[in-house]
Amino acid sequence: MNEYKVLLFYKYAKVEDPDAFMKEHLDFCKSSNITGRVFVAKEGINGTVSGKFSDIEKYKTNLRSYPQFADIIFKEDDEEKPAHSKMHVRVKKEIVNSSLTETSLENGGKRLAPEQLFEFYESGKDFVIVDARNWYESKIGRFKGAITPPMETFRDWKNVVEGLKEYKDKTVVTYCTGGIRCEKASAYMVEQGFKDVYQLDGGIVTYAKKFPDTYWEGSIWVFDERYIVEPNTKPEYKNIADCVFCGKPTSYYINCHNLDCDKILICCHTCKKEMDYCCSEECRNAPRKRERYYG
Numbered sequence: 001m002n003e004y005k006v007l008l009f010y011k012y013a014k015v016e017d018p019d020a021f022m023k024e025h026l027d028f029c030k031s032s033n034i035t036g037r038v039f040v041a042k043e044g045i046n047g048t049v050s051g052k053f054s055d056i057e058k059y060k061t062n063l064r065s066y067p068q069f070a071d072i073i074f075k076e077d078d079e080e081k082p083a084h085s086k087m088h089v090r091v092k093k094e095i096v097n098s099s100l101t102e103t104s105l106e107n108g109g110k111r112l113a114p115e116q117l118f119e120f121y122e123s124g125k126d127f128v129i130v131d132a133r134n135w136y137e138s139k140i141g142r143f144k145g146a147i148t149p150p151m152e153t154f155r156d157w158k159n160v161v162e163g164l165k166e167y168k169d170k171t172v173v174t175y176c177t178g179g180i181r182c183e184k185a186s187a188y189m190v191e192q193g194f195k196d197v198y199q200l201d202g203g204i205v206t207y208a209k210k211f212p213d214t215y216w217e218g219s220i221w222v223f224d225e226r227y228i229v230e231p232n233t234k235p236e237y238k239n240i241a242d243c244v245f246c247g248k249p250t251s252y253y254i255n256c257h258n259l260d261c262d263k264i265l266i267c268c269h270t271c272k273k274e275m276d277y278c279c280s281e282e283c284r285n286a287p288r289k290r291e292r293y294y295g
Contacts, residue, residue, distance in 0.1 A: 003053065004051065004052055004082050004083075005052075005053055006048065006049070007075070008047075008074070011072045012044040013043075013068035015045070016042075021066075025089050029059070036050055036087060038088070040090070040092070041093060044068075044095050045069065045072075048222070050079070050224070075202065075203075075205050096154060098154050099156075100184040104187060108182075108184075108190070110198045110199070111198070114206055121215045126170070128172045128173070130160075131143070132154070132157065134152060140250075141217065141240065143215055161192055164194075168192075168193055172194055172198065173199075174197065176204070177220065177221070178202070179203040182200065183199065186199040212232050213234045213237045217232075218240035219252070228252055238251060239251045244266055244279075245275065257278050258283035261278075277293060
């Protein structure tokens with residue numbers, strides 16, 4: 001039985017004193033049994049938290065009590081257990097690290113509702129869809145026909161856009177997990193002269209909930225202890241990657257449990273256990289390994 005909720009949220013809004021907000025927010029979360037990770041900056045907030053249903057409702061009410069976050073949108077999942085073991089609230093220069101500090105959000109691409117993206121596909125519209133996430137995220141899940149740049153981090157976006165200039169006169173749709181990266185990614189494309197740019201409103205998680213088993217293929221990478229979310233139900237839409245050990249289809253990943261390695265591995269559930277959550281025999285015998293096992 002599901003007793004917990006997981007929230008994913010962000011909002012670009014002015015925060016006058018991020019340090020004061022951080023301390024106040026952390027105190028509230030700890031006193032309300034909320035766990036998760038929240039980043040706050042002068043430009044806004046970005047977070048994912050989990051807790052029991054009643055505690056999460058209190059959390060939503062508390063965050064919306066701040067005028068700049070009164071209309072913040074929460075993306076919600078029901079789960080059997082918390083998705084986080086600790087609570088962190090940290091002050092950052094940006095709520096998502098990027099190379100786009102001079103980019104104006106006012107230039108952001110047009111917001112494209114999930115229903116509109118679905119219709120783009122259904123109608124056979126001529127458009128280009130670009131993943132604004134990192135390479136390892138798109139490895140286990142992506143939109144049908146998407147361009148998936150080999151980005152190590154979102155700071156590589158400027159270089160990615162350089163390689164997309166052949167599409168300047170086409171309709172371009174950008175997407176990411178919840179929408180936060182596309183706010184700046186699409187704005188930068190507009191500033192670089194792309195003529196018809198969209199950002200998927202609500203990101204992958206919103207689309208996949210409304211239209212599972214359609215044009216989203218695979219799993220959704222999430223930055224919590226669930227590791228992935230699987231929105232699709234039909235086998236042909238569930239697994240798009242191959243296990244690095246046995247080659248069987250999977251859409252799951254682990255970080256090597258050798259803390260001095262921490263390599264990201266696309267790995268099936270059988271092989272992760274056989275390899276003791278490690279990428280090699282050398283790492284299995286390493287002295288510094290994670291104490292907890294996930295999934």
